[in-house]
Amino acid sequence: MDFVVRTNERDWLVILASTKTIYRFCLSKEKKKNSDEYRIRLSTSVILAKAFLNGAIAFRGHDESETSIYKGHFLEFLRLLGELNESIGKVILGNAPGNNQMTSPKIQKDICNCFTQEVLKRIIEELGDDVFSILVDESQDISTKEQMAVVLRYVDKYGVVIERFIGHVHVMETSAACLKSAIDELFSQYNLSLARVRGQGYDGASNMAGEFNGLKALVLNDNSSAYYIHCFAHQLQLVIVALANKHDDIFFFFDKVSTFQMWFVYLANE
Template identity: 55%
Template structure:
């Protein structure tokens, strides 16, 4: 092979390096991918923790000015800053230390996480009701953009015989015709494994599309389930 400077010796050295597993290109890429995956999970957990705190305390997410020069970026970003202060691992991979396209702070990401929390909460409520009976409270109104929407609340007694009223959500509807509202309710029931036969009470506002004797939502539900009695008290309690 000649001396250490010979071509054969250098070729042998490069071959030995190539055959070393820990220096193989595939191994290096694998380690890099594992590190990126770990950093991504740290950022995601931090974002989820921030969302969880704000939801639990009914605090707003976004601020008027969330630029780096802002002294008050509002709650979501400020909570992230607070989380990372005492954790070196989080500090190294979040906010300004993260890749620009992987900060996981964009509003659509926040909404996706909030929707996941919402689905888990609704699932818990539905599991708590199970196959028992309940009352449904429905109201409809326009939001600030003049789009029609329907609010749904379920009232039931849990296993400890405690009366509970649980807000299921606000559903956007094309219009407020009674048949449309009934179709939306049927869809929600189907998605959560409920049956109209479980309804033992219903409460609505006094509008004709809701409480009408012949074609109101109240009548459509009664036509399908005669035990779903309309109770004025439920409506007043819901409006309060």
């Protein structure tokens, strides 16, 4: 079955689940030749995106200008495909219109977002109507924007415990109320309900695990069956930090790493 992911442009991306291929069809009328070339360009970009996502390979290059020795994996592999396949080589990169090459960062993100929706669709189907637990953590990204990561933990039909990352959400602040609102909004997108939650795991920070005003308490107000467990990964982190603080060499090492990281963030924002 096909489904449509709308974009802000005048056209859309249609994902054909049967062939795992994404095509972009313009609403404006085009000649068949141009339409075929358009489809070849997009299909080639989709094939590359699928391979890079599967291998967790970076798309972009540090320098993608014409004079660059290596323009990044996406453009370089696209050029290689053009050399290996004459029909592709005739319609990509320099042989394509400047505003219709299907290689821009926005196009790459559109394609990746479509694959994301396909993966999430399968996760929600796998979960079905069963109960589940949520694991939530929040931190700043490299641009210092606050974001919240959400993971679903559940048991599949074979009795295997599964953990699936379903996305990260940018939040204005890390207060419990703001995080709770973001979770509600994320759940609404995938028709999930807090009533099906049977566990919640966070770190021990007051905004997460606070007895009265933490995220834990807000979720428990909606569902008393959502039992809270202090995240074991965060517990392990606390143990490691406590041990590292007792060892001078380790303490100085991480202190230097933290200092360098702050300088890198400062220089990146300059």
